[in-house]
Amino acid sequence: MNRTKTQWVVSWASQLGPRFLPFADAASDDLPLSRLLRLSLFQISVGMAMVMLVGTLNRVMIVEMGVPTSLVSFMVALPLLIAPFRALIGFQSDHHRSHLGWRRVPFIWMGTLMQFGGFSIMPFALLVLSGAGQSAQAPQWVGQLGAAVAFILVGVGIHTTQTAGLALATDLAPQEKQAKVVGLMYVMQLLGMMGSALILGDLLADYSPGVLIRVVQAVAVVTLVLNVVAVWKQEARSRQRQPGLPAEESFQHSWKLFCAGPHTLRRLLAVGLGSMAFTMEDVLLEPYGGEILKLSVSSTTLLTFTLALGGLIGFAWASRVITRGADPYQMASWGAWTGLPAFVFIILAAPMMSVSLFVLGVFLIGQGCLSRSGFIYVGG
Numbered sequence: 001m002n003r004t005k006t007q008w009v010v011s012w013a014s015q016l017g018p019r020f021l022p023f024a025d026a027a028s029d030d031l032p033l034s035r036l037l038r039l040s041l042f043q044i045s046v047g048m049a050m051v052m053l054v055g056t057l058n059r060v061m062i063v064e065m066g067v068p069t070s071l072v073s074f075m076v077a078l079p080l081l082i083a084p085f086r087a088l089i090g091f092q093s094d095h096h097r098s099h100l101g102w103r104r105v106p107f108i109w110m111g112t113l114m115q116f117g118g119f120s121i122m123p124f125a126l127l128v129l130s131g132a133g134q135s136a137q138a139p140q141w142v143g144q145l146g147a148a149v150a151f152i153l154v155g156v157g158i159h160t161t162q163t164a165g166l167a168l169a170t171d172l173a174p175q176e177k178q179a180k181v182v183g184l185m186y187v188m189q190l191l192g193m194m195g196s197a198l199i200l201g202d203l204l205a206d207y208s209p210g211v212l213i214r215v216v217q218a219v220a221v222v223t224l225v226l227n228v229v230a231v232w233k234q235e236a237r238s239r240q241r242q243p244g245l246p247a248e249e250s251f252q253h254s255w256k257l258f259c260a261g262p263h264t265l266r267r268l269l270a271v272g273l274g275s276m277a278f279t280m281e282d283v284l285l286e287p288y289g290g291e292i293l294k295l296s297v298s299s300t301t302l303l304t305f306t307l308a309l310g311g312l313i314g315f316a317w318a319s320r321v322i323t324r325g326a327d328p329y330q331m332a333s334w335g336a337w338t339g340l341p342a343f344v345f346i347i348l349a350a351p352m353m354s355v356s357l358f359v360l361g362v363f364l365i366g367q368g369c370l371s372r373s374g375f376i377y378v379g380g
Contacts, residue, residue: 031172036181039172040188041230042108042165045223047192047308048200049115049158052219053079053151055304056200057126059286060212060297065130069287075147076283079155089163091251104168105235111160112227118153119220123213125150161227168235183319190312197305201298274332278339278369281346285362292350293358303362310366314338339368 058076061067093107129143166185173181203215259265285307286300318331345361348354 043189044192045226048196051196062287063290078151107164111157114157122150123216193308201301205298207297307366310363314367
């Protein structure tokens with residue numbers, strides 16, 4: 001009886017996933033949905049790290065710790081400076097040689113360790129940076145250097161883990177399913193951001209420096225656990241990947257082949273400008289809500305949930321419309337138009353002291369990010 005009931009639950013869950021989870025049809029006989037979802041745990045950790053950096057720490061540093069906004073903006077921007085090197089990271093993982101016969105796992109592991117190390121030292125570096133307690137005796141550059149190192153470690157770890165993880169996902173998927181697998185991974189990142197925002201917002205309801213230290217270090221441990229579980233027995237070992245074999249091609253040659261595609265540079269420019277337009281405000285939204293609208297730390301952290309929810313709805317809508325034959329460029333323009341009233345609502349929220357208008361603007365910003373979704377499909 002119990003076995004029959006268990007089989008019914010598993011069957012019901014497998015049918016529920018493809019019905020409600022975007023891109024759940026990315027699964028195949030060789031790559032079932034359960035294995036895909038386990039692999040996507042590294043995206044959950046990436047989403048959690050993004051919530052911590054952009055949704056929590058930037059507000060705490062500006063409002064509670066009194067760190068200058070310009071310095072906070074610089075610290076939060078440090079992880080983004082690593083983003084252009086993701087192409088090089090991906091190329092290196094494509095051609096990596098190791099005695100264990102792995103290509104992707106070593107990069108995911110090193111990225112995980114960098115995230116773990118960055119989050120481990122980050123709360124103490126921030127306390128020194130703000131001059132709290134006995135750290136007021138320390139030179140100012142000590143806190144600045146420590147915080148910069150922590151943010152860089154987390155940033156490099158995020159980009160390394162995510163780049164190699166997405167490459168591993170496409171390695172495992174059949175060629176005709178690769179675009180959908182990448183879409184599913186992005187959906188899981190948004191779900192990770194939403195879940196992390198809810199949990200971190202609850203943990204930081206009674207904010208204090210001690211609570212912040214415990215929460216940030218818990219994020220470090222959870223990141224390590226999630227990523228280890230995600231890649232466990234995912235990549236097969238191969239003797240053809242051991243050291244000593246000649247390199248197949250150079251990065252410069254691969255980059256030239258990529259740029260030789262039709263409208264590649266224009267498409268990259270459009271994606272870059274769209275991403276810049278929808279992410280420049282990230283460092284300001286939480287401090288804006290804290291200083292202007294007097295929202296608590298937990299409330300401003302929940303703004304990231306609203307942002308991710310809007311992005312998830314927009315991404316699901318874009319994928320549904322485009323798979324039915326809609327023009328992805330037109331879908332991208334709709335996403336851009338959605339962002340215009342969003343910023344107007346956020347600007348008007350201050351003189352009107354309207355939290356609802358502010359939250360609506362944040363939601364529309366997340367939904368406007370579907371402008372990038374169209375170009376993902378064009379590239380795929």
